[in-house]
Amino acid sequence: MSSRIHIVLIAVALALVGGVVALGARGRSQSQKPQTQSPVKRTSSVRESPRSASRNELSAAAEQNPILKTEMTWTFGGKVQHGWYLYDQLIRRTLNTQKQSESPDFAAALAAWQKKMGLSPDGVLDEDTFMALVSQWQNTRLKDRTPAQPDQLVTLAGSELYDPERLAELRQVERQTYAAYKQMIAAAIADPTLDLAHTAKGELVATEKYFKVVSAFRSREYQDELRRKSPNAGSAGLAVNSPHFTGRALDLYVGGDPVDTRDSNRAIQVKTPAYQWLVRNAERFGFRPYFYEPWHWEYVR
Numbered sequence: 001m002s003s004r005i006h007i008v009l010i011a012v013a014l015a016l017v018g019g020v021v022a023l024g025a026r027g028r029s030q031s032q033k034p035q036t037q038s039p040v041k042r043t044s045s046v047r048e049s050p051r052s053a054s055r056n057e058l059s060a061a062a063e064q065n066p067i068l069k070t071e072m073t074w075t076f077g078g079k080v081q082h083g084w085y086l087y088d089q090l091i092r093r094t095l096n097t098q099k100q101s102e103s104p105d106f107a108a109a110l111a112a113w114q115k116k117m118g119l120s121p122d123g124v125l126d127e128d129t130f131m132a133l134v135s136q137w138q139n140t141r142l143k144d145r146t147p148a149q150p151d152q153l154v155t156l157a158g159s160e161l162y163d164p165e166r167l168a169e170l171r172q173v174e175r176q177t178y179a180a181y182k183q184m185i186a187a188a189i190a191d192p193t194l195d196l197a198h199t200a201k202g203e204l205v206a207t208e209k210y211f212k213v214v215s216a217f218r219s220r221e222y223q224d225e226l227r228r229k230s231p232n233a234g235s236a237g238l239a240v241n242s243p244h245f246t247g248r249a250l251d252l253y254v255g256g257d258p259v260d261t262r263d264s265n266r267a268i269q270v271k272t273p274a275y276q277w278l279v280r281n282a283e284r285f286g287f288r289p290y291f292y293e294p295w296h297w298e299y300v301r
Helices: 002-031 055-071 085-095 104-116 127-139 175-190 220-229 263-269 273-285
Strands: 073-076 079-082 153-155 172-174 213-215 249-252 287-289 296-299
Touching (some): 055 085, 073 127, 085 104, 085 263, 153 175, 175 273, 175 287, 175 296, 273 287
Antiparallel strands (some): 153 172, 249 296, 287 296
């Protein structure tokens, strides 16, 4: 009898031990399950601002920039371009500096702009930085290329044209653009550094070519005809969706061959007082440049 009791007691004890082990195992198993939601909220990662360039780095940049200015290669309009020397005036205007590109001060101004744009602020005007500048310039141009309606256009007098014999249908300009142009010309005439020949009424005389309109409104049909005559002009030449359709784009005479995109011609144009005055002042009157063509300005107000 007592042996049976002992057997029963042993069986009960084993059962209790097994239950405790099972509970412990189940508890460990539950504690090892991955949590589906963290009780701690994640914080968004914060990108540190690029550090500023040191004096030595700016000096090194000042040595590289004059080389890149003439030797850097990049592509635009399907053509290989060389350097950024043709855009030096626009670059310095954008950077708000008149320091020469071979100076550490220019590199410092560039580094500040690079930092603002999220680029590496090393003060080196390499291809990436230059294309960022081009992007900024292009973004300020006309966005709406809707062709002007006849009642939006006015006809310029022959005396306001670089070619006074230009046909009347090619002497039209959008009304507000014309008013802004007249204000800009008045300011240019009033600037003694330009020494523009003008009448007592504040008009450019017939023999004065600078700032005269070379081309303004062009219809789509006329543009298509130009393209047929110049099939190799490329996208950098005769645009398919030209801002001239709007009547708010003006080609102005700034020197050299009026609208020749050869580097040798543009190198002449960007050094004239007329072009440099436009770079510094045209924005005050609502005009923005097409960086590739020194003569081309668009009214964006």
